[in-house]
Amino acid sequence: MPCLSERIKTANGNIDLFPQVYQDDLPRLQAFMTQTTRDNQYPFDLISRRLVKSHNTWIQNSERLIKGKNPCTLEIHPHDAHALGAKTGQQVIVTSAVGEISIEVVITDDVQPGVVTMPQGWGHNQQGTNMSVAATQPGVSINDLTDAKRVDMLTGNAAFNGTPVAIKLA
Known part of the structure; x- marks a missing residue:
């Protein structure tokens, strides 16, 4: 049964684009965003990125797509x-x-200073992935750097982006 309209509308029949719970969190977010000190041990923020040719991890197991x-x-x-x-x-x-992890660098001004990015959905050379073609490809998993205990305070979801990292030459 269709139910989308009932699920996204509020009691007054409108869609609330800026719920109170988000409004209430703005002071915490503003304080975080205006922090000027960086962690000396992990001075970069790692974010993930999607690749145009790679919609999901199974694509890396297709010889034609890699x-x-x-x-x-x-x-x-x-x-x-x-x-x-x-x-x-x-x-x-x-x-x-x-x-x-060890990974190849690409220098670009598409990212802000202090931010680094790598694609998600790689690292198929790990035992038990059962992806024979993908396992032959270069690539490491961003999950090897993300902390499963790091949680977004507002939503309670795992916080995969903004992982504090350090970088040094191999």
């Missing part, structure tokens, strides 16, 4: 790359409070 250059790279702003001495194509070590 052709071309390695898409599993760490994008970093030119200022940050310069400060690290990193060059495009170079391997770096990315470390978080829960893990460490």
